[in-house]
Amino acid sequence: MKKIGVLTGGGDCPGLNPAIKAVVNEAHQLEYSVLGVKKGWKGLIENKIEKNYIQCLTPNDVRTLDRLGGTILGTSRTNPFKSESTEKKLIRNIKRLGLDAIVAIGGEDTLGVAARLYKKYNFPIVGIPKTIDRDLSETDYTLGFDSAVKKIMEEIECIRTTAESHERIFVVETMGRHAGHLALVGGLVGGADMILIPEHDFNIEKVNSLLKRDKRTGKRYSIVVVSEGAKPKNAHEVLLDKDVDEFGHVRLGGVGDYLAKEIEKGTGLETRCVVLSHLQRGGAPSEKDRAMGLYFGAAAVEAIYYQKYGRMVSVRDSKIALVDLEDAVKKLQLVDVERDYDTNNYNVKKRPRIGRYVYL
């Protein structure tokens, strides 16, 4: 009888709990036992009985889990490879606990640790992709994305009534430091008039001129969706040095606030900004994140059954697949600007549609 550890690392999101549930249930079918490790890699490094970092998980413990956002296991951003001592502790604790395999649910960082653990120690490990940014390579879906899209759509719908009543422009800032998937799809389904993403620097004059054109053609209000990582062209020139960080991102109130001020100044139209921040990663999982969490969790255990280690479960062309963990975290999957982004109108590319990749 195998003993499997399961942990969640990095930022939390809806879909983690369904994945945990499926890991436990599938393991139960195969008569494996499951230990839930709390707080991601931290729980494995610091595990001591008195800290209560390890919890046995049975089907009864996880029955209602698919309806809950976040992760019952808790999470952290701890990297065990940061020092030799934590690395040693990690290896020692894995042995002590007698884990035959680990299912690591996380994004770039958490799965990067998993990849290294597999490569360096050949430890039996399988990853499950999770990030509301959907920017991991080698998979068409990462847990949390659809729930975040849904939340953005709902919040835009909420903003719309006040935007229209006051005839204002609203800037809605979403998450997405490097990748614009969330802003792009959230903006598409939310009916945004303009979407700005990190993959293509925007020209503030053009932003304003497009918004003025919209006003002229009869739009009473406009909604601009902007990724937190989007930035103006030549950020270092148009902004004071102190307002730009090392990556060229807008500091202070963030790019949303910056945009709102520039738009109001440049168009003369009343403009407000709403930063969705943590609201995007909270709440209950959407139907998609429940289904994908359940599929991914079960597939991860199946990968263990077939001894396919060092892999990440993934979805390609609507089918569950296994890919190399290392490939998945090697580089981020950004928006294909050429294919999907209309740089003339700062919005989703409209054509051609046939043969087009479908996001959700």
Next chain:
Amino acid sequence: MKKIGVLTGGGDCPGLNPAIKAVVNEAHQLEYSVLGVKKGWKGLIENKIEKNYIQCLTPNDVRTLDRLGGTILGTSRTNPFKSESTEKKLIRNIKRLGLDAIVAIGGEDTLGVAARLYKKYNFPIVGIPKTIDRDLSETDYTLGFDSAVKKIMEEIECIRTTAESHERIFVVETMGRHAGHLALVGGLVGGADMILIPEHDFNIEKVNSLLKRDKRTGKRYSIVVVSEGAKPKNAHEVLLDKDVDEFGHVRLGGVGDYLAKEIEKGTGLETRCVVLSHLQRGGAPSEKDRAMGLYFGAAAVEAIYYQKYGRMVSVRDSKIALVDLEDAVKKLQLVDVERDYDTNNYNVKKRPRIGRYVYL
């Protein structure tokens, strides 16, 4: 400049309006004009100015459309090929209106008319698939399915608190006369304990024995999801003739009520039934149905642009494709029981997962 007609036929669902919006916007880009035809094929047969069945549609008319369920064009189940006289009227009106092409949004029946119109008259027509049952062939998605799944998930969640408080079994009857996709995916994401579908006749003794087993293993309540078209094995033997219709379906209160009574009798456990009926096809479109409506609508106009007629827009392996209208309506796409349904536990098949087709 081309003149395109757009119509929606059959049962309404969320996603039709986003598709109409995209047809209008995409046509506008190509400088085509769009006539909205009201009440499906009926509008084309009976069109008279005084009946107001034809409406010119511009981008301004459809701006907020993606947020509305149903169809602003209205719908009907009228089949113009039912009589020679209606067939003639249809052809005459198409000519009179000067339509260069038609986008028909609908399910089996509506698209069946489209296929025939193309075959018999070589009329330039493109279809968009719509049915909450998701049982059209040649496509991985049909508009309305995800919104219906979401509604089923939410209603099960609602039922759950009362089921648990009273320690009852609840039977939740979904739509799906021939195909069990809706019950299967709705039940999966809703966490149903049992799912009964039309593709596999159930044995009432087995249903009861599985539910009694659940009770013994500690479940305080159970949720049974059943398609309206599911039926007991040998329906004609276990039921009185007057309670079964010509297809072997349970008459009267429907299969949900039948099941609730049989379960209560067979298990001794208090059992209630809720029939979701029309609630499943109402409300605002989900993020998926907005995105797919927009994709499908734009792709249909693009098909007209490329003069690909007699086709239906479709999604295969996460990409937008064009397929033959005739193939799409030739036969229903049912649940692949072998692959996806666990006939031992009357539930979603759990394994194997890798390589498995992902529904949502």
Next chain:
Amino acid sequence: MKKIGVLTGGGDCPGLNPAIKAVVNEAHQLEYSVLGVKKGWKGLIENKIEKNYIQCLTPNDVRTLDRLGGTILGTSRTNPFKSESTEKKLIRNIKRLGLDAIVAIGGEDTLGVAARLYKKYNFPIVGIPKTIDRDLSETDYTLGFDSAVKKIMEEIECIRTTAESHERIFVVETMGRHAGHLALVGGLVGGADMILIPEHDFNIEKVNSLLKRDKRTGKRYSIVVVSEGAKPKNAHEVLLDKDVDEFGHVRLGGVGDYLAKEIEKGTGLETRCVVLSHLQRGGAPSEKDRAMGLYFGAAAVEAIYYQKYGRMVSVRDSKIALVDLEDAVKKLQLVDVERDYDTNNYNVKKRPRIGRYVYL
């Protein structure tokens, strides 16, 4: 240090859990201990250690309770006064458990038992009113009402898109066997075109004539909300005997189905029926039911503190009050037809408004 028992009886609804939470927290402040009794009066009658019917409740146990519908204590419709033996068991168990007081949360039946227990045995008991029907006397609010109203409003909104697309009449059947409050307020906020309540028998000819008038004046669809307890005038004459029960209620498919058929027949307009049934009592509590549950729960413990027994907590003129338990259950509080119901239009009475009692 006092020991308080708390129980919930009758049909469950949202708001019970917040009340339980407040009872526990308030008791904790006063250094009372709280025993949760499972399954209403049944738990007190049948309590044996092995049945696990009694559970100690602390603030930590109830922290997240206000967000959950239903009742964590479970419920039943058991009446201990039905036989001498159960009555004896009840009294014996109360003594055995050493309960100094009981908080009973329930409707007519549960509180009726409480009133009798107080009257016959002078047992220290306080009631909290709960019924989605809002038909208890001596209080302006009963737990569950607002959540049910909200659900009805949302379901009507869902129905509306399909009603409009098909230009149909929809009959929406709500709960309310004797009182029409739920249909009246749910219909008001849902924008129903007609509302039929048990307090005023409807004339089916008039129903049809009003609906035809609406159609003539341009309404594309109509929504009729009907209480399950509403009935036609002279039910025994217009219906066959076998279709009417002892109270004159429509049997079989219920009054909703009956109405839909009669309307379709009488107006020639396509008509469908949706029965909301258990969906109305499920789901998470609304803001109102959370607030009122918290207020009522705390007030009940305060009543115990001041030794005000045989009372029910209540709200009158926006203030928390204590009333006699016996008065509260003596007779139902029905809709004041004269004041609130427009018998000419079968809808909420429109005028006069000033001085008018506000429901929600």
Next chain:
Amino acid sequence: MKKIGVLTGGGDCPGLNPAIKAVVNEAHQLEYSVLGVKKGWKGLIENKIEKNYIQCLTPNDVRTLDRLGGTILGTSRTNPFKSESTEKKLIRNIKRLGLDAIVAIGGEDTLGVAARLYKKYNFPIVGIPKTIDRDLSETDYTLGFDSAVKKIMEEIECIRTTAESHERIFVVETMGRHAGHLALVGGLVGGADMILIPEHDFNIEKVNSLLKRDKRTGKRYSIVVVSEGAKPKNAHEVLLDKDVDEFGHVRLGGVGDYLAKEIEKGTGLETRCVVLSHLQRGGAPSEKDRAMGLYFGAAAVEAIYYQKYGRMVSVRDSKIALVDLEDAVKKLQLVDVERDYDTNNYNVKKRPRIGRYVYL
């Protein structure tokens, strides 16, 4: 036949449209005609035909209005009494339009203009109270409050899953520059661990010490709700001058950000801030705001019928009443700290409950 003008002024909120609908419907019953004035007082000052500021409203125009947030009439913060010239224009336009009475829907500012118009010119005017802050005098309810409370409750619920997963403290900043009603009731129903309001300056050491106590007693995370207008004791001492505005409010990122930083510093616990801002005033009206909008709108027209001018419709002790417009705007209705706020625990006052005023 009277001609009534209706306008909405100040910040928009859910509930305005139901009120407009009821004004139109009630007026229709009395055979009055209704002119909708766009953009509040601005519409009356600047009215010219080409600006399209005046719109005739009939029952057909408003049928679906109760389901929409915001105001179809648009709004502004224009004060006609700011200059003699605008005052003259206002009076001239009222005459030109032939208005016999005006229904003004708004908060302190909009109704302040109404009060002055009545006092100075004896113009027949009736007010309807609206503000999500619920801080107008002489009424127990103002439109928009319940919808905002609901939104706060839902957003806290959303935040909770991520707070728990990361074991963080979350500061949720609500609206409320002068009055804490929104934070207090939103925090109550959202289950906040601490609520800070403008009516009672907080001591940051005490805030931190309470949060550390919660942590010790086992709370994995805490939610702090803070009104935007809450401020630390001796703000001018603890903050740099440049960080405090003329009213002693925290500048820059606002009080939420300030608090999050101080809490993280003072407790060592990871702390994040979410500012709900405009999200609170958007979206569809709650059941309460629909009902109250309908009641208030109808009552305002009734007041005109009875020639009760210079009044505001209001709700007192669950009944619709008329109060003096001037009294209503004379001073703000703040939280009664003595009665409702627990200054020891920075939360809703727990006792005594009996006789307590019920907010929602």
